[in-house]
Amino acid sequence: MNNKSNLIVLSTGGTGGHMTPAQALAQDLISRGFRIELITDERGTKYKHLFGDIPTHVVRSGTFGAGFSGKLKGAANLGLGVGQAIFLLLKLKPKLVVGFGGYPSVPGVYAAQKLNIPTVIHEQNAIIGKANAFLARNAERIALSLPGVQGLDDAERMRAVVTGNPVRPDIAALYTQPYPNLNHDTPLRIFIMGGSLGATVFSTVVPQTLARLSIEYRQRLHIVQQCRKDDLDIARRTYEIAGIKADLRPFFDDVATELGKAHLIIARSGASTVAEVTTAGRPAIFVPYPHHKDQQQKMNADSVADAGGAWVMTEDGFTADALLARIETFLQNPSILFRAAEKASTCGKPDAARKLGNLVTAMVSGWSD
Numbered sequence: 001m002n003n004k005s006n007l008i009v010l011s012t013g014g015t016g017g018h019m020t021p022a023q024a025l026a027q028d029l030i031s032r033g034f035r036i037e038l039i040t041d042e043r044g045t046k047y048k049h050l051f052g053d054i055p056t057h058v059v060r061s062g063t064f065g066a067g068f069s070g071k072l073k074g075a076a077n078l079g080l081g082v083g084q085a086i087f088l089l090l091k092l093k094p095k096l097v098v099g100f101g102g103y104p105s106v107p108g109v110y111a112a113q114k115l116n117i118p119t120v121i122h123e124q125n126a127i128i129g130k131a132n133a134f135l136a137r138n139a140e141r142i143a144l145s146l147p148g149v150q151g152l153d154d155a156e157r158m159r160a161v162v163t164g165n166p167v168r169p170d171i172a173a174l175y176t177q178p179y180p181n182l183n184h185d186t187p188l189r190i191f192i193m194g195g196s197l198g199a200t201v202f203s204t205v206v207p208q209t210l211a212r213l214s215i216e217y218r219q220r221l222h223i224v225q226q227c228r229k230d231d232l233d234i235a236r237r238t239y240e241i242a243g244i245k246a247d248l249r250p251f252f253d254d255v256a257t258e259l260g261k262a263h264l265i266i267a268r269s270g271a272s273t274v275a276e277v278t279t280a281g282r283p284a285i286f287v288p289y290p291h292h293k294d295q296q297q298k299m300n301a302d303s304v305a306d307a308g309g310a311w312v313m314t315e316d317g318f319t320a321d322a323l324l325a326r327i328e329t330f331l332q333n334p335s336i337l338f339r340a341a342e343k344a345s346t347c348g349k350p351d352a353a354r355k356l357g358n359l360v361t362a363m364v365s366g367w368s369d
Contacts (some may be wrong), residue, residue, distance in 0.1 A: 007035045008360060009094040011085075011109050013043030013102015013131070017124060020272045021352075022100045025122075028357035034364075037092060039085060040164035041104035052255060061104040081107035082114075089115055095364045098122065099139075101129045113138040118363055122356065124165050124271030128152055128301035143356055145271055145349075146303055163356045165275035170256035173271025174280040175350035179341040182263050182334045185220075191282075193227040193255075199268060201287065201315055203231035205267060207319040209327065211242035217331050218244050224258050226250065231307030256280075256332050262282045263337055264330065267318040269301035269312075275352070277304075281345030284310040285326065287318045309344030 008029055012022040019040075026036045035053050040047075041061045048056050062077030085107040086087035089097070099109035099121040112119050113135070120142040136142055136156045137169040145165035152160060182188065192204050202225070210221060224245040227235050232248055239246035252258060255276065259265070263365050265277050277284050284304070288297035304310040313322065330337050349355075361367075 006033060007037065007092060007365075008364070009037050009039060009089070009092060009097045009102065009108060009112070011039040011097055011105045011107070011112075012044065012100035013104045014041050014047070015134045016047065017270045017272045018081065018100045018102045018105070019047040019050060019169070021099075021122060021124060021166040021275075023047075024050060024168050024353040025098065025356050025360070026054060026100040027169065027361060028166070031355060032361060034360075037094070039088070039105075039108035044104060058090055059088070059104075059107045061107055064213065068157075078103075080105060082111050085283075086112035086115065089117060096120065096358060096360060099132070099135060100124075101132045103131050103273060106131050106135065109135045109139070120363060122163070122165075123149055124275075125149075126303060127294045127296045129296075141359060142361060145254065145352070146300075150299075161359060163359060164352030165271055166280050166353035166356055167272075167275050167350070168256065169353075171276050172281055172350040172353070173260065174256060174260050175345065175348055177260060177281075179281060179338055180261060180263055182337060184334065188220050188264070188331060188334075189222045189224070189262050190264045190266060191258045191361055192223065193252075193265065193273060194226045194228070195268040198288075200228060200231055201318060203227045203235045205318055205323060207235045207238035207242075207244075207246075209323045210244055211238055212320065212324055213327065213331075215243070216330070218242055220331065221245065223247070224252075224262070226252060232273040244359065247279040250292045263334075269297040269308060271296075271300055274347075275303060275349070278344050279348035279350050281341050281348060283340035285314050285323075285346055286310050287315055288312065290315045304344060304347050307343050307347050309340050309342075309347055 010022045012018045038056045060077045060081035087110055096114035097119045099105040109119050119139045119143045121132050121135050121139045124145050128145050142160040143163045144160055147162050190200050221244050225248050227248050229250050236248050259280040265282050268271050268284040269288045286301035290299050301312045305312045
């Protein structure tokens with residue numbers, strides 16, 4: 001492949017949920033001989049380390065805030081970002097632009113569409129996001145993480161293909177590993193993830209709940225938990241007083257390792273988290289982020305719960321009493337977790353990065369008719 005004419009540009013929002021699948025696709029495409037460059041906004045630069053030496057370009061973007069002034073400011077930032085992206089793409093001359101959602105993805109993808117550069121958008125959630133909904137009409141292909149994604153019209157569905165949500169190779173490798181041994185006298189390992197910013201509700205409810213278990217059960221627990229910095233000291237003290245082994249950190253850079261050792265996950269249900277947990281084949285208690293108007297995280301979680309691989313608890317219902325009943329049941333009947341792990345793995349798509357990479361390769365090669 002001619003190295004001067006094989007550039008693919010990835011345009012993505014600045015959160016982990018958008019950056020993680022973009023990184024997974026980047027790794028797949030590089031293995032095929034493509035060159036990759038990234039477009040995001042200022043917020044996305046904190047994830048540059050995930051992409052190694054891949055060039056990263058920052059453009060302006062903005063959401064449409066409340067009121068006339070908020071909408072005007074958002075439109076102005078978006079317009080400026082599109083202008084920056086047009087100038088950049090004219091210089092780079094990529095074969096294809098792939099968008100991963102979020103408002104920062106709009107300038108790069110929209111500019112490509114205006115320049116007649118083919119575009120693919122990838123939707124991680126069960127309901128198409130606003131940015132992707134805006135871009136879908138003129139995208140050549142729409143890659144979906146889940147079948148039956150809501151928000152597409154009939155013409156868009158004709159151009160949609162289910163690839164799954166790409167995960168990193170180290171997490172994809174967990175798909176073939178067996179569920180860790182668990183019986184009535186072995187440690188129960190629980191991995192609590194709070195999303196990109198942590199979740200205070202987990203730092204308060206989980207330690208308080210586990211401290212109420214009998215001493216026999218507390219001695220069997222091994223907790224690995226992501227906590228916000230402000231919540232670390234209180235949560236750590238609660239575990240110490242209860243005599244529960246706990247590893248608490250604001251951020252884990254070894255998620256694949258912890259997923260591989262865990263018997264149970266407690267987490268938000270963002271699309272990337274759900275993809276990683278199901279690819280690893282781990283049962284989960286999902287507590288969806290409650291403040292999305294379209295309840296996208298609940299729909300993500302329900303897709304796994306309906307298959308028998310997870311339990312969904314609303315944040316209002318995520319109480320110490322309710323959680324205690326579940327954890328005691330798992331400790332008394334470990335086979336419940338084992339069976340749920342099998343069901344969770346049926347929702348996993350470890351080859352999602354390869355499938356999306358195949359789609360991109362076909363598009364660039366003119367094989368996508």
